[in-house]
Amino acid sequence: xxxxxIQVFGFLISTLGWMFVSCTIAMDNxxxxxxxxxxxxxxxxxxxxxxxxxxxxxxxTTSVINCRGYDVMWEVTPYVxxxxxxxxxxMSLGFVxxxxxxxxxxxxxxxxxxxxxxxxxxxxxxxxxxxxxxxLAAYCLYTNRVASSAFAPAVDRSIIRYGIGTPIFxxxxxxxxxxxxSILYAVTVIPKRMMNAFTPKTPTASKSHGQRxxxxxxxxxxxxxxxxxxxxxxxxxxxxxxxxxxxTEDKISxxxxxx
Numbered sequence: 435x436x437x438x439x440i441q442v443f444g445f446l447i448s449t450l451g452w453m454f455v456s457c458t459i460a461m462d463n464x465x466x467x468x469x470x471x472x473x474x475x476x477x478x479x480x481x482x483x484x485x486x487x488x489x490x491x492x493x494x495t496t497s498v499i500n501c502r503g504y505d506v507m508w509e510v511t512p513y514v515x516x517x518x519x520x521x522x523x524x525m526s527l528g529f530v531x532x533x534x535x536x537x538x539x540x541x542x543x544x545x546x547x548x549x550x551x552x553x554x555x556x557x558x559x560x561x562x563x564x565x566x567x568x569x570l571a572a573y574c575l576y577t578n579r580v581a582s583s584a585f586a587p588a589v590d591r592s593i594i595r596y597g598i599g600t601p602i603f604x605x606x607x608x609x610x611x612x613x614x615x616s617i618l619y620a621v622t623v624i625p626k627r628m629m630n631a632f633t634p635k636t637p638t639a640s641k642s643h644g645q646r647x648x649x650x651x652x653x654x655x656x657x658x659x660x661x662x663x664x665x666x667x668x669x670x671x672x673x674x675x676x677x678x679x680x681x682t683e684d685k686i687s688x689x690x691x692x693x
Contacts, residue, residue: 441539441541441555441619442541444617444622446615447615448616448619450610451609451610451611453608454607455608455612456598458602461486461601462491462599464484464485464487465599466596466599467596467597468480468481468482469481469483480494480495481493483594483596485596487521488504507512513570516572516575517572517575517576520568520569520572521569523565524568526565527568528565528566534555537553538551538553538554538555538557540549555623556620556623556624558619560612562612562619563613566609566610566612569609570613571611577598577602580597580598592602639654
């Protein structure tokens, strides 16, 4: 019961994380800045510059938005292409890992035996972990680029210094949720596999146990064979003694037969 509950929590947390990551791909304001708003005129003029993975936009005080989309891939800034690729890789791994983990959970009745389900669940947890790291690397790459431009020494006043937008923080939270979900999956599988791997095997003990069992069987068969009444009344007691010596481990000497 406890194992199934942990796996359900892992499934919910990882799914919520991938929802956060997928939402950030379509969100605006990955980087944003505010320009203007001063001058003392009766009409305050201000501009908001913002960008996402697909376009650069500008919004004025009249709520008019002008955007320039990234029409051609090779015209996109290289780090934006890198962020796109990392997020696409992470989403693909997340889709595969969600299916594997759903099959490998104990509360589902598909996937085969318990041993096979544990292997499938562990594979899904690994895919979740790698996908979460890929998404985390994408957000860190974008944040590093924006921060390095914002805190760089002033060279040209025409360079716009952007700040980090809401999708970055939402994506970072989603990445950590994905990694946490993969850890919860692995916790329910790895300890049992490690215990099975580190359990000491004693072949000598099993061998001695087998010898004792065979000896016990031999003695019991000898006992029942001796205690069985003879149908031939003319059979002497010496034949009984020779019959016992045949089944016992140590042969009875000729001297003891006359005692």
